[in-house]
Amino acid sequence: MSTGTTGFAEPADTPAPARSSAPRLLRAAARRLLGAAAVLLGAATVAFAALQLVPGDPVTVMLGPGTAATPEVKAAIQEQYGLDRPVPVQYFTYLGHLLTGDLGESYQLQRPVADLIGDQLGPTVQLGAAALGLAVLLALLAAVGTAGRRPALRALSSLAELLAVSSPSYWIGILLLTAFSFQLRVFPVAGDDGFAALVLPAVTLALPVAGMLAQVLREGLETALGKPFVLTARSRGVGSAAVVLRHALRHAAVPVVTLTGWLTGSLLGGAVLVESVFGRPGIGALTLQATTNKDLPLVIGLVLLSALVFVVISALVDLLYLVIDPRLRTD
Amino acid sequence: MAHTTVEPVPGPDAAPDAVLLKAPEVPAPAAPARRRPPLALLLALAALALLLVAALAPGLLSSASPIETHPAEALTPPGAAHWFGTDQLGRDLFARVLHGARPSLLLGLGATAFAITGGTLLGLAAALGGRWADQILMRLADVLLSLPPILLALLAVTVLGTGSLNVMLAIAIAFVPGYARIVRAETLVVRRSGYVEAAVGLGLPRPLLIVRHVLPNAVGPMLVLATVGFGTALIAAAGLSFLGLGPQPPSPEWGAMLSQGRRFLATAWWVGVFPGAAITATALVVNVLGRRAQARFTRRTDA
Numbered sequence: 001m002s003t004g005t006t007g008f009a010e011p012a013d014t015p016a017p018a019r020s021s022a023p024r025l026l027r028a029a030a031r032r033l034l035g036a037a038a039v040l041l042g043a044a045t046v047a048f049a050a051l052q053l054v055p056g057d058p059v060t061v062m063l064g065p066g067t068a069a070t071p072e073v074k075a076a077i078q079e080q081y082g083l084d085r086p087v088p089v090q091y092f093t094y095l096g097h098l099l100t101g102d103l104g105e106s107y108q109l110q111r112p113v114a115d116l117i118g119d120q121l122g123p124t125v126q127l128g129a130a131a132l133g134l135a136v137l138l139a140l141l142a143a144v145g146t147a148g149r150r151p152a153l154r155a156l157s158s159l160a161e162l163l164a165v166s167s168p169s170y171w172i173g174i175l176l177l178t179a180f181s182f183q184l185r186v187f188p189v190a191g192d193d194g195f196a197a198l199v200l201p202a203v204t205l206a207l208p209v210a211g212m213l214a215q216v217l218r219e220g221l222e223t224a225l226g227k228p229f230v231l232t233a234r235s236r237g238v239g240s241a242a243v244v245l246r247h248a249l250r251h252a253a254v255p256v257v258t259l260t261g262w263l264t265g266s267l268l269g270g271a272v273l274v275e276s277v278f279g280r281p282g283i284g285a286l287t288l289q290a291t292t293n294k295d296l297p298l299v300i301g302l303v304l305l306s307a308l309v310f311v312v313i314s315a316l317v318d319l320l321y322l323v324i325d326p327r328l329r330t331d
Numbered sequence: 332m333a334h335t336t337v338e339p340v341p342g343p344d345a346a347p348d349a350v351l352l353k354a355p356e357v358p359a360p361a362a363p364a365r366r367r368p369p370l371a372l373l374l375a376l377a378a379l380a381l382l383l384v385a386a387l388a389p390g391l392l393s394s395a396s397p398i399e400t401h402p403a404e405a406l407t408p409p410g411a412a413h414w415f416g417t418d419q420l421g422r423d424l425f426a427r428v429l430h431g432a433r434p435s436l437l438l439g440l441g442a443t444a445f446a447i448t449g450g451t452l453l454g455l456a457a458a459l460g461g462r463w464a465d466q467i468l469m470r471l472a473d474v475l476l477s478l479p480p481i482l483l484a485l486l487a488v489t490v491l492g493t494g495s496l497n498v499m500l501a502i503a504i505a506f507v508p509g510y511a512r513i514v515r516a517e518t519l520v521v522r523r524s525g526y527v528e529a530a531v532g533l534g535l536p537r538p539l540l541i542v543r544h545v546l547p548n549a550v551g552p553m554l555v556l557a558t559v560g561f562g563t564a565l566i567a568a569a570g571l572s573f574l575g576l577g578p579q580p581p582s583p584e585w586g587a588m589l590s591q592g593r594r595f596l597a598t599a600w601w602v603g604v605f606p607g608a609a610i611t612a613t614a615l616v617v618n619v620l621g622r623r624a625q626a627r628f629t630r631r632t633d634a
Contacts, residue, residue, distance in 0.1 A: 038470070039473065039474060039477050042470065042471070042473070042474030042477075043474055043477065043478065045474075046471075046474055046475065046478075047486065050486050050487070050489070050490050053490045162615065162618060162619070163611070163615065165618065166562065166566075166611050166614035166615040166618050167607075167611045167614070168566040168569060168570060168573075168607065168610055168611065168614070169570075170570060170573050170586075170589065170607075171589065171603075171607030171608075171610060171611060174589060174593065174596065174603040174604075174607060175603070175604065175607070177596060177603075178596050178600045178603050178604070182596055182597045182600070183600070189597075265477070265478075265479055266479040266480070266481075267479075268479050268482065269479030269480060269481030269482050270479075270481070272481055272482070272485065272574070273481070273570055273573065273574070276573075276574060277593075287482065287485060288485070288574060291485045291486070291488060291489040292576075294489055299486065299489060302482070303478060303482065303486065306477075306478050306479060306482055307474075307477050307478060310477040310478070311477070
């Protein structure tokens with residue numbers, strides 16, 4: 001296994017001797033799919049194992065505190081959810097259901113987990129996409145605008161990035177709420193209706209991500225700008241903006257793409273806090289609710305969703321490598 | 332062999348070679364580091380000293396009680412009497428932020444300590460425990476690394492329950508796989524080095540060999556990363572207590588203070604500003620110092 005610390009370190013993973021390319025491609029795709037299935041299975045297993053360790057009886061949790069149910073009722077509920085069967089049986093039954101796309105039913109809300117997640121997916125996808133777009137835009141502006149020139153501006157931008165990286169998102173959210181919703185009354189305080197309610201949460205989620213991306217991108221750009229090919233381009237009379245945009249940026253992009261992929265997965269975690277600050281509905285709010293209620297099937301469903309997002313994004317990232325860096329294509 | 336016995340941070344012996352190898356390559360990253368340091372470093376060290384005083388003896392900096400309530404003075408704006416204003420129960424916010432340093436730093440420190448311990452043990456086990464142990468542990472690490480840390484921590488809190496210790500453990504679980512990977516990679520390198528071979532040749536028993544020679548040389552890179560990791564752990568731990576899963580109310584922990592102040596933001600901006608500023612300032616200090624350590628370390632050993 002690769003020993004990289006990013007979790008993605010397999011872009012140039014196939015230096016196999018070039019036989020005919022079609023089977024090789026198929027084999028690569030098959031391996032990818034197998035890897036994806038392994039991650040999903042692993043995530044389901046980890047979540048299932050973790051929740052077997054939850055102290056207390058799920059039936060009591062399900063019924064809520066202070067509900068006095070007769071032992072017969074409890075037994076009936078246990079049987080209904082299969083909780084009376086041995087743990088390995090529960091595990092394999094669960095995996096079998098997963099294969100048919102059945103994520104089970106939430107204990108607390110008495111509804112299919114897939115429906116619950118489906119209902120809440122919209123607001124979070126909107127939030128995540130807006131935040132990601134904004135973060136990449138900010139990072140590009142900050143890094144491309146200040147890499148290797150105008151020392152004062154560069155230092156200022158570095159300071160802003162350091163601040164953004166060091167600020168917890170929930171605090172940024174509280175500051176923005178205080179300033180723009182309570183003092184200036186520009187944006188609504190809470191809710192999920194329309195564009196105005198999306199602005200502050202998206203900015204909150206985007207800022208730390210933008211800071212991290214800008215730092216990595218600037219470092220990459222400055223390294224690239226020191227390389228001989230940049231000198232060559234300059235000596236051909238290419239303007240300094242074109243040198244950065246056409247030559248250096250492409251070189252600096254690979255680590256940034258890796259990081260963006262990883263950060264996209266982590267947005268789901270950030271959404272828990274940001275949705276809590278702004279009182280928005282969504283996957284984050286659902287996750288918090290599920291964990292405080294010890295809602296076993298719902299928690300596993302959310303863990304699986306997050307693993308799925310990770311798998312899809314790392315596949316996209318690998319494809320993007322090929323688009324960005326032609327050297328990886330000829331391998 | 333003498334050089335490997337007591338050195339907690341590895342590789343001063345390797346440094347001269349590494350510098351020679353690296354020297355012609357580094358001009359670009361080295362330049363900005365030289366331009367900036369003194370002011371940022373001094374500020375960070377001063378802030379660190381202040382933080383430590385607040386954590387160890389908050390009474391030195393403010394005589395007000397962080398717990399005693401004065402309903403008549405509830406939500407007083409910042410002023411001469413209360414530098415940071417008062418909260419919804421009339422408690423002095425300046426005192427609460429100062430007294431909050433200890434629980435908040437302890438959450439981050441505890442989480443980092445647990446993560447370092449777990450990462451070291453699992454990393455060593457994976458590298459030295461044979462192929463099966465390695466495969467199983469690293470597959471597990473892959474799976475855990477594919478989940479967002481906060482989600483993993485929430486999962487752990489679901490299992491363990493709420494409270495300070497459990498928040499530390501939960502955050503630690505989210506950090507362990509990353510640290511374990513680094514220790515494993517380093518251990519694989521160290522295991523093949525000359526001094527380990529020499530020690531084996533001298534007939535040193537295996538446990539002693541691991542503790543004396545492999546461990547001290549394999550944990551260095553992780554410890555350096557853990558300085559920056561401490562900042563992340565602090566933010567994450569305060570985040571969990573912001574969600575109401577950490578230390579319970581009267582305790583002046585920064586994340587919990589933010590959470591309790593949320594309902595009063597409309598009338599009192601200060602309850603939301605100062606505890607968060609404390610978290611950010613701490614993370615800032617840790618990031619500045621940690622990155623310097625990291626930069627020095629990579630310049631010294633990276634070849």
